[in-house]
Amino acid sequence: MNVPRPPKVAGIDSTVPAPPHTTAPLPGVPPSASPADAALPPGILIQDRLASWVSDLTTLHELTERLIKTSSLDGALREVLGAGAALVGARRGMAVLEPADGLGPTSTIGLGLAHADLGTIETVPHGPGSHGRLLDGLPEAGPTAPGPSSAHPASGPSSARPAPGPSPTRPAPGPSSARPARVPEPIAIRDVRTEEGLDPRHREVAARLGYAASYALPLATEESGRLGAAVWFYDEPAEPDERRRHLIGLYGRFATEHLARLLQVERARVRVATVAEELLPSRLPRVPGVRLAVRHLTGPQGGGDWYDALPLPEGALGLAVGSVSGTGPSALAAMGRLRASLRAYAVMEGEDPVAVLSDLELLLRLTEPARSATALFAYAEPAQRRIVLAGAGHAPPLVVGDRRTEFVETSLSAPLGMLTCWEAPSVELSPAPGETVLLYTDGLLRRTGDATDRTFARLHAAAASVPEADRSDPGAVADHVLRTLLPEGLDPAVEGEDVVLLAARFE
Known part of the structure; x- marks a missing residue:
């Protein structure tokens, strides 16, 4: 006697045949199967996955609703810092607004950091620093190759270094119109004390401010280009897991688009004010x-x-x-x-x-x-x-x-x-x-x-x-x-x- 199986839902449990109307899994969705999950009945597994997805979607909805209510660049950056800290599980953070076109405005906002602390972090050279590398990584807006966004950087001690292959911050050889610059990937530093390739000044600043790890996210999209970067600091060696990286990646893309709109409004306001003053x-x-x-x-x-x-x-x-x-x-x-x-x-x-x-x-x-x-x-x-x-x-x-x-x-x-x-x-x-x-x-x-x-x-x-x-x-x-x-x-x-x-x- 055949036991009826529950229908497949959004690509969960590939052992369950999918009905013809079910679409393929969305790109970038974390894999659902694991050795521990394989021992669970399919119905329980589907319920757990659905509950997890509903919880994540509800969280993202609430955070984005709060973000779109902000009407200034500083207010939006503060909201991004607070929401990002909740998503990656950090307590402190810093957001830098520095548009790649050089037309400004520029600003630096801190979460749980005093003004002097932000100045201390800025003394770290851009090259070895995580957010500094992101700020230098995407010169202009432009399309990139299709596929999931850089929401899954390599983990472990080597996560602060780019993945093997062509650099994500520079186009491959050939016409620039065919292979434009890509959005740089987030940079996770699991342990500042043991991470290879860090500048000594980076370790000194981390020891002075009392953080042991960081996770930096580019505020950039293919359409908007690079607007800035956000970095969150952990008190102990740590890094966000795959689920948290996926959520902060989704939120970061939405936040960048919202910041790009606010940036256009601010620049228009400045231009109008300048014209008015000249008259x-x-x-x-x-x-x-x-x-x-x-x-x-x-x-x-x-x-x-x-x-x-x-x-x-x-x-x-x-x-x-x-x-x-x-x-x-x-x-x-x-x-x-x-x-x-x-x-x-x-x-x-x-x-x-x-x-x-x-x-x-x-x-x-x-x-x-x-x-x-x-x-x-x-x-x-x-x-x-x-x-x-x-x-x-x-x-x-x-x-x-x-x-x-x-x-x-x-x-x-x-x-x-x-x-x-x-x-x-x-x-x-x-x-x-x-x-x-x-x-x-x-x-x-x-x-x-x-x-x-x-x-x-x-x-x-x-x-x-x-x-x-x-x-x-x-x-x-x-x-x-x-x-x-x-x-x-x-x-x-x-x-x-x-x-x-x-x-x-x-x-």
């Missing part, structure tokens, strides 16, 4: 009777907030802040055109801020009818401590002094581009000696996340609470207001408007 004044002018300071914080996509300060004839000074609708390169381009136009109008008729903004309204309506903007222009005569200003849909300035902290009463006006003809009366004020006038964009108010009334109240309270010792420095006044309203700073991962704060202290 704004490189330095503030020096005009007798007034001291200036500005703070400009840029979001990830770059907004259209801008500022300007330009000297005018007879010792006068033109101050302006504004915001263009939209974000990204188009908003930056529109901001540059608007600011350049306002400078020209300010030189021609700066004594009349209403005329300056009226000309700007006409230009915007004729050249970019689908875009709106807010602006505030102030014509200042520091010697007389006199300011004449006009605003188009912009928040009112704030005067900060020893005896008063109050908003300037400006007329209510629509933004530029919203009316067929813009005109609003100007306002004149006379700051007292030692008072600071704060001009700011709407981004400062909206970044707080509060309602408009509450935001204005918070801004007034922040300006009123400036310490007396800081009121003589317009930069210190601006910094205090920003710290009070945005205690965590401007999160670069959160889309939103830029923040501009221009401070003018009259002597």
Whole structure:
């Protein structure tokens, strides 16, 4: 009598015939058969293997879910270090971000290691060091030969040396397009004291920091190239077994792809911030009777907030802040055109801020009818401590002094581009000696996340609470207001408007 056998599941137990619909085992999956398993009934063996696989998949799912929630490179590296330490069974580790293209950014993050410890590890020469060899091993991105990833390095004392045959870090002879560089394999050092070929400095650093073994994983894929490397340290001689190496290999490939996406976002943010800064004044002018300071914080996509300060004839000074609708390169381009136009109008008729903004309204309506903007222009005569200003849909300035902290009463006006003809009366004020006038964009108010009334109240309270010792420095006044309203700073991962704060202290 034939006993029915359980069906084959994903290649487990090759002695059990597979039904026609079952696929071949996935490449890189650790072999399931062993002498000990052969003595177990097939059903028990299948249950154990399935339970182990479900547990591993659940662990990887949880770790990758946590990783994709990170929105910064440093946060992602810290998550990779923590998850990797759990997967390989280590307590400490270090991750190095060093893209192969040399365009940066670069950083080093430690787990269970102080800043001085990271500096000590960096004194190990790259050649003999594990993570250093990985950083030097993959110059650029490129396809590699098909097959499982390097998740199964040789174990034992020789695991720190490449396997026999062609070097995994250099292409074989022939055209580079046919045999491109491959992703280097992880490097396991089971015992630093007995490992052959290690630099004496490596052993000295290991003894000083108290680790006896390490496992280094390249943060690299064929598509992304080399982004960096992660290394975990063991307190005793050890190395991860085949299952742990397989899991950390899968996780490492996913982590590298996530880091590559964050790297693109960070580089784009830096480029946008650089363009925005180039479109704004490189330095503030020096005009007798007034001291200036500005703070400009840029979001990830770059907004259209801008500022300007330009000297005018007879010792006068033109101050302006504004915001263009939209974000990204188009908003930056529109901001540059608007600011350049306002400078020209300010030189021609700066004594009349209403005329300056009226000309700007006409230009915007004729050249970019689908875009709106807010602006505030102030014509200042520091010697007389006199300011004449006009605003188009912009928040009112704030005067900060020893005896008063109050908003300037400006007329209510629509933004530029919203009316067929813009005109609003100007306002004149006379700051007292030692008072600071704060001009700011709407981004400062909206970044707080509060309602408009509450935001204005918070801004007034922040300006009123400036310490007396800081009121003589317009930069210190601006910094205090920003710290009070945005205690965590401007999160670069959160889309939103830029923040501009221009401070003018009259002597």
